[in-house]
Amino acid sequence: MGIIDLEHVSVDFPDKKGKIVQAVHDVSLTVEKGDIFGVVGFSGAGKSTLVRTVNLLQKPTAGNIKVNGTDFVKDGKQVISNKDLQLARRKIGMIFQNFNLLNEISVVDNVSFALKHSGLKEKEIKEKSLKLLDLVDLRDKANFYPVQLSGGQQQRVAIARALANEPDILISDEATSALDPQNTLQILTLLKKLQKDLNLTIVLITHEMAAIKKVCNKVALMQSGQIVEKGSLRDVVLHPKNDLTKSFVGGSLEVINTLKSLNIDKLDNDNEAIYQLVYSMANVTKTIVVDLYREVGVEASMLYGNVELLDDEPIGTLLVQVKGDKTKQQETVAYLRKEKVAVTRLNEKGDLYE
Ligand SMILES: Nc1ncnc2c1ncn2[C@@H]1O[C@H](COP(=O)(O)OP(=O)(O)OP(=O)(O)O)[C@@H](O)[C@H]1O
Known part of the structure; x- marks a missing residue:
């Protein structure tokens, strides 16, 4: 059993003409604790939709979803209560391409925002937020506003915020796609370090194989809603079976x-x-x-x-x-x-x- 188990997961959307778009089709995937699991594919392959089913930001149409030993969905039906889902979601951090920071509040307040429902006192929240900024090497920017930071620094604030509730899983949805190569490398290196130091499990969605190669130990390649190849990074790079994979490696x-x-x-x-x-x-x-x-x-x-x-x-x-x-x-x-x-x-x- 993995920390994330997806079995035969499908997600259908009705398109404008009322036809069904199969954004995700019959995907089974196991992510083990401690993996940095890459999901790679071209735009529209279904990567985001698939990964959003892990915390039920996207409800699947069919399949089973189990996270951290708890059943979230069975046969396409949500079996976890909304209250328990809310708690479970705190243990699944997310970072995105566009950082999603609040621009009108300071960097440290952006991190504190994630601790609103933590039960901690205001002073404790501030202390914890500063420690989190230490972790991403940005304590000196605590009182800056997001717009005063570079893209890479803003992403590091977003990472600190995503880690505020001490998640077991961090989902990175194209987190480096808007960054230049130097900042991309810095963020990927930071993710790898955090995985080790905090024993995190990371799911990394990207359209860039280079990002996968830098940090992942496992990879799944998506095309038209399906996984066409998956395995250890080494096996997929050295023994690609699928034609699309061959051109990606x-x-x-x-x-x-x-x-x-x-x-x-x-x-x-x-x-x-x-x-x-x-x-x-x-x-x-x-x-x-x-x-x-x-x-x-x-x-x-x-x-x-x-x-x-x-x-x-x-x-x-x-x-x-x-x-x-x-x-x-x-x-x-x-x-x-x-x-x-x-x-x-x-x-x-x-x-x-x-
Ligand atoms: N809410 C929605 N309603 C209708 N169709 C959707 C919705 N969300 C996604 N889709 C469709 O599902 C398919 C997969 O989209 P998804 O965003 O998961 O792909 P992706 O691989 O993450 O691509 P990208 O990197 O461009 O986001 C696309 O055809 C998309 O248009």
């Missing part, structure tokens, strides 16, 4: 951008091919290009290379252009797969080769 965006900027002429597909290779540095020899020449007899030119840490494991991504006829291409792919390299053939624009 690896250096993905950087790989595609590299190919676009190289402006490669249309490939002669019978005699050359481009491959994205993703592999664990621990398992794979660092001389792949030389090995391909020696073992398969093909020339591979390197178009892009990168190494990144996934859950503390170094993972390499290479983009190579290989010359050789159909048979040689098959031998190339077979050789690389034997060597535990995840191979994805791309076209000259960086899309999956059909």
Whole structure:
């Protein structure tokens, strides 16, 4: 049993013409205590709708929802009382893309706001709020107003507020999408640290695989209301099964951008091919290009290379252009797969080769 168990959850919305939109369709998902669980997918995939069912901000049409051992929904019906739900929700913090801070009150008062119903005295609330600001390294900005802070700092205030009631679960809905790369990295690093220090479970929704790779240990990929692939980050990156996942992993965006900027002429597909290779540095020899020449007899030119840490494991991504006829291409792919390299053939624009 996980800290969050979703079984066969669906959410239907009527559209303007009275037709049904299946925003979430038959999703089953278990999040274990201590996970930083990433939910990734393009806009409209159903990520927000799915995650909002965890605290019943969104009521499901069907399925079972259990959080922290308490049944919230069974067979599509709410089975927790509204009063108990209100208490349970305090143990599920949320942060959003647009921070949702109150601009007319100070930073510390924004945090205190979340403690209104905590039963603490005013002085205790103030003390606790300042401690929470310490946690996100913003105590010196306690008396500032939100507009006086950068986007990253405002998100840190929102995190302090989300943690005020000592939640077990923190849901982050595109919390870094409005931030620049430096602030994004700072927020992701902070989330990872808070997970460890406070033994939190985090569910992180994003359309950016790069964010997932930075902090998550597990990931689910959503498309059209369904989960098309899920597993440990390592497995999903090194052994992607679904076509959409294949294009999401690896250096993905950087790989595609590299190919676009190289402006490669249309490939002669019978005699050359481009491959994205993703592999664990621990398992794979660092001389792949030389090995391909020696073992398969093909020339591979390197178009892009990168190494990144996934859950503390170094993972390499290479983009190579290989010359050789159909048979040689098959031998190339077979050789690389034997060597535990995840191979994805791309076209000259960086899309999956059909
Ligand atoms: N309240 C609603 N009423 C009708 N349709 C909705 C409602 N909320 C969401 N939808 C539809 O459900 C689908 C999934 O939306 P959702 O916001 O969950 O996707 P998402 O993956 O989170 O995308 P984004 O990152 O753009 O928010 C979309 O087609 C959306 O238009």
